[in-house]
Amino acid sequence: EAGVVQSPRYKIIEKKQPVAFWCNPISGHNTLYWYRQNLGQGPELLIRYENEEAVDDSQLPKDRFSAERLKGVDSTLKIQPAELGDSAVYLCATAGQGWADTQYFGPGTRLTVL
């Protein structure tokens, strides 16, 4: 069974530029999470989806971050415009049986903002 797929693996951009990250969940997984992991720290939740609905986006900086999950499968996380402090690893995790199920993580996208 294929795991969580994320792309790109690495992204380097200039500040004020837009950037987008893509996540493809494990087949059949309806719950999807985006986490941000700063260097040397544990991940922090940005947003959770149940199917196509964002049920918890309280930690998402909505002035510059946006996310979508069309058709309840793939998800995209966008930053516009990026700031130096956005440099981090962005992790996608999915779960099969809702919020109470074990989360499986993708390899992440390492973003560097110059």
Add this chain to the structure above:
Amino acid sequence: AQTVTQSQPEMSVQEAETVTLSCTYDTSESDYYLFWYKQPPSRQMILVIRQEAYKQQNATENRFSVNFQKAAKSFSLKISDSQLGDAAMYFCAYRSAGGNTGKLIFGQGTTLQVKP
């Protein structure tokens, strides 16, 4: 709010020996889950072991076991017969059992070095 603390930024162990990673947490909830995740340099976070707070028996997965002390809010991970492939960053994480959240709260991580 719940917090998770890992007080050992780095640990090292000799191959084939045993090492224990520490984790403490703070919560006012009585029902929750605790996890240990492993993150190798490739960055793919892998679940190592999971513990339900309502279970008194400590969870075990092959060479990995936990010492869950609910009253002390302590959740340590013991790795027996350490292997080179165990080298990674290990994160302790907490999740509420209720509240329809699913949010994992992570500690700062412990980097484990395994010496041949």
